[in-house]
Amino acid sequence: MGFSWVRVSTGTSPKLRDCTRDDLSASTFEQCVGTIVAAAGGRTEVGNLMVKFEPSGRWARVGFSWDEAHVRDAVVYDLEGREVLDLLSADELDAVRTREPPTAT
DSSP: OOOEEEESSSOOOOOHHHTTTOOOOOHHHHHHHHHHHHHHOOOSSSSTEEEEEEETTSSEEEEEEESSSSHHHHHHHHHTTTTEEEEEOOOHHHHTTTOOOOOOO
């Protein structure tokens, strides 16, 4: 399972604008982000979706869980995200570390 943080403008994504309509409240933005993440196949249950706002209110950082990379890609595309950061758990990092590097042919 992957986890990503992505920086999202609070006003540019067409899917976000369609969802929020003219409601500029942070709670509506958060609900709409959850809807978009879930529609793409990401996990939004408690602890798997986090939305934190930059002080200007123009950008938010969205953290969400996903099982397959295409889900992450769909969320980033739908939210017009930038600065995507994928994070690993300790177990996932250990699994990556134990893999043999590819050999050149």
